[in-house]
Every structure is written in C-alpha cells, then in structure tokens.
Amino acid sequence: MTEVRDSRTAIRRGVSCRCPNCGEGRIFQGYLKVVESCAHCGAPLAKYPAADGPAFFTMTFVMLLLIPVIGFGWVLFEPDPLTFLIVLTVLMTALTLVLLRLCKGAFIGYLWAKNERDRGA
Numbered sequence: 001m002t003e004v005r006d007s008r009t010a011i012r013r014g015v016s017c018r019c020p021n022c023g024e025g026r027i028f029q030g031y032l033k034v035v036e037s038c039a040h041c042g043a044p045l046a047k048y049p050a051a052d053g054p055a056f057f058t059m060t061f062v063m064l065l066l067i068p069v070i071g072f073g074w075v076l077f078e079p080d081p082l083t084f085l086i087v088l089t090v091l092m093t094a095l096t097l098v099l100l101r102l103c104k105g106a107f108i109g110y111l112w113a114k115n116e117r118d119r120g121a
Contacts, residue, residue, distance in 0.1 A: 007113040014109025015102050019043055021112065027105055034108065048111035049118045054103035061103075062095050 010020035019025040025038035027045055036046045070088065073079065079087075
C-alpha cells in the first residue's frame with residue numbers, strides 16, 4: 001500500500017521554499033541547489049529531480065507576462081527604443097530570477113507528492 005500525499009499542500013509548501021513533507025525545513029541550499037534531505041524531518045529531497053521543467057515553465061510565464069507589457073507599453077508610453085529595451089531587460093531578468101526559484105520549489109513539491117524519485121540509470 002502506498003501512502004497518499006496531498007499535491008496542493010506539497011506544491012504550496014514548495015513554492016514557499018519549504019519541505020513538502022513537513023513544511024518546516026528548507027528545500028534550497030543557496031539559490032537553486034536542493035538540499036540532500038530536510039533538516040527537520042529527514043525527507044530525501046535531492047532524490048526528486050526537477051530537471052528542465054522549472055526552466056520551461058519560467059520561460060513560458062515570463063513571455064506570457066511580457067507580451068502585453070511590450071504591446072501596451074509601446075502604445076501607451078511611446079518610449080525611446082533604447083530606454084524601452086533597457087527597462088524590459090531589467091524587468092525580464094528580475095522576473096525570471098524570482099519565478100525560477102518558485103517554479104523549482106513547486107516542481108519538487110509536485111514530484112514529492114507523486115513520489116517520482118530519480119531511480120538511477
């Protein structure tokens with residue numbers, strides 16, 4: 001018999017960068033490196049590989065948010081092209097860095113809830 005894990009709770013805890021099992025320990029050591037195991041409950045978090053999923057969703061979210069910003073910003077403010085490019089570059093970089101960590105935490109929470117471990121080669 002396998003244990004049932006709540007996906008919503010695990011994803012919510014992952015987005016807040018907490019252990020999907022207990023909600024107390026941290027998922028990350030530094031910016032994106034996943035800890036080997038939770039310091040609070042001992043859950044083996046490094047065995048849940050997020051791979052390229054967080055990067056894909058981060059790129060998708062950023063582009064879906066920036067397309068209207070580019071369109072409305074160009075029409076409403078009529079900015080200088082170089083200024084607009086610089087502002088968009090800073091905005092896109094900041095948004096990507098924030099969302100990447102949140103998406104990776106959510107991915108690890110989802111993988112933990114579904115018990116999708118790295119089974120090795």
